[in-house]
Amino acid sequence: MNIAICLKQVPGTTAVKIDPQTNTLVRQGIESVMNPFDAYALEEGVRLREKQGGRVTAITMGPPQAEAMLRQAISLGADDAILLSDRAFAGADTLATAYTLAAAIRKLGQCDLVICGRQTIDGDTGQVGPEMAEMLDLPFVSYVSRIEEIAGGHMRAQRMIEEGHESVEMPLPAVITVTKEINTPRLPSLRGIARSKSAQVPVWTAQELGVDTGKVGLAGSATRVVKIFFPQRERKGEVLQGEAEAQVECLLGKLKSGGLI
Amino acid sequence: MDYFLSEQQKTIKDLARQIAEEKALPVRAELDEREEFPRDLMRELAGADMFRVFVPEEYEGLGGGCLELSLVIEELSRVCSSVAISYAASALGCFTLMDYGSDAQKRKFLPDIAAGTRLAAFALTEPGAGSDASAIRTTATKVDGGYVLNGTKQFITNGGEAEIYTVICLTDKAKGPRGASAILVEKDTPGFTFGKKERKLGIRASATRELVFRDCFVPEENLIGRPGAGFIQAMRLFDRSRPGIGAQALGLAQGALEAAVDYTRQRVQFGQPLISLPVVQDILGDMATQIEAARALIYAAARMVDSGVKNVTEVSAMAKVFASDMAMKVTTEAVQICGGAGYMRDYPVEKMMRDAKITQIYEGSNQVLRNAIAIEVRKRKGRTQ
């Protein structure tokens, strides 16, 4: 069973700043880490490989520095890693990201399962997985919390829904996104670390992927982030004076006029 | 201090620390309280390839030596000494095999030990033979195709938990210690059972148990090396394992120092943090100095062992004696400067103080080892080279 894991490098803190001029994240001086949900995706892939054989390939679209995260993925059990990196990929929204990742999965060939995290902690949309499945024309299940069975070219998985769990069966190949309930990611191993240091991490550019440059990066993005801001939360306190009865009267009046009751 | 560790050694040390902090720290108090063997932690260590560290590459190990092993033990012991010694005992249980076993024996047993799927143990001590190991009475009588073991081993670390036991027993009773041999016995061999599990002062999550042999048949091919060499093999084994006990003591002391610094920084008495008091600073400074001296000695001893030089008895004993006495002192001081809180089970230092004591006792008590050091000192007329 060959499995591809899509991993994204994200800022290692929630206290990220946004550049008001460019509306992009200020990444300088902030340590990048593997998107936490993606660690679960990787772990699940490695566990399936341990049971079923095959290969686990870690893929990311990102700047050259993202290679470090891919090496980390190898130390955690991935067999191979591929970095999708090209100036043309910069500024991608979820559509362009999914398009680029889908092209890489196609180029990889022979992939029985693609696993993504449920969402990232920076972009936070959770759209990349489903969009990619659509582009690859593959069945898709989100929020998978347990893979129950894989047999005869089918997979049965449990997904989280608001009221509980749902058991879904689908043919393979397929794309899934996973939640934190699915496993406990392992720590790296010494052999894995040794392999991660010597492994070759090929870089695929737009040309190597054979993608339409009008569909990747900023050029291929349907979304333009016009403005990003932290909502101003205002707290106004007011102390009511007078007799208790008058205070209640006053309070009710305020609540009514505010449309709160 | 910089000990100029190689990249590989740093990687091993860092990963051991990560496992200790992320996996052992949250459960150490509970394991100690319940005197429960740290099975899950052994699995974590196995998954991270820690049991491969001390096994040669030909047998699916990473080919590390005494220094690499000591680094792992130190880091584990800094957080939980029970975990450290359960891990270290598996190394102790297969060193004799590694040094004197045949290729076939090594191929049979070492890959599983390296993978951490099977733990090992070493059994020498008996009710009547502690410091005087030559007084052992467990016999292995030669029969057709193998040996039949009878006797009882006492205080065996990993007893009941390990799958593979290196047992020192008499294949020729008449010759006394010259008739001792090392024999591998697997768990579940008929006639091999476990006696009582000891209830201890410290390292309470580690298993210490009796091994009982009653007409236990073991095939000929389980004999390690030649018959009669068992006693010498055991002494050589301790020469290379003692820096590891030193590392256990070192880790404990390091953990206690860190806990003591944390506590005295935030504890305010007489209007200032305790750490501002000259008396406390004096104690902390001394603790840190002693710890560093022990670390330097242990790493140097381990490097000497790994260099393959012939006689390491003295330096290896020194590393164990110095570090264990240091750890007892440092952990006791740590409890002292943490005051009443330090005495409570909510803080880690009381456990560290309890755990430290054993390092002065096992793998040769400090009294016996001082004696051994003195013999070497006498041989070299007190001079250095």
Ligand SMILES: Cc1cc2nc3c(=O)[nH]c(=O)nc-3n(C[C@H](O)[C@H](O)[C@@H](O)COP(=O)(O)OP(=O)(O)OC[C@H]3O[C@@H](n4cnc5c(N)ncnc54)[C@H](O)[C@@H]3O)c2cc1C
């Ligand atoms: C503050 C902010 C707001 C944004 N708003 C929007 C917006 O409204 N609309 C929009 O289209 N874009 C938006 N973007 C851009 C968008 O988030 C990313 O650029 C896009 O590449 C990935 O989307 P995501 O991070 O939301 O991923 P998600 O869809 O949340 O990620 C799900 C999973 O997809 C995989 N994945 C995601 N990105 C990659 C990658 N680069 N390489 C490999 N695998 C990956 C991972 O497995 C991940 O767990 C925004 C970015 C920021 C920083």
Ligand SMILES: Cc1cc2nc3c(=O)[nH]c(=O)nc-3n(C[C@H](O)[C@H](O)[C@H](O)COP(=O)(O)OP(=O)(O)OC[C@H]3O[C@@H](n4cnc5c(N)ncnc54)[C@H](O)[C@@H]3O)c2cc1C
């Ligand atoms: C928790 C634990 C785990 C152990 N694990 C193992 C194991 O895995 N395998 C194994 O084989 N053994 C193991 N042992 C046994 C351990 O090595 C012995 O306890 C140790 O060698 C001391 O022997 P003893 O307990 O019989 O003490 P004794 O030999 O009775 O000594 C008692 C005291 O007398 C002193 N003494 C004895 N002889 C002399 C002398 N000649 N000169 C000066 N002082 C002397 C000692 O220093 C000590 O203070 C373990 C013990 C413990 C407590």
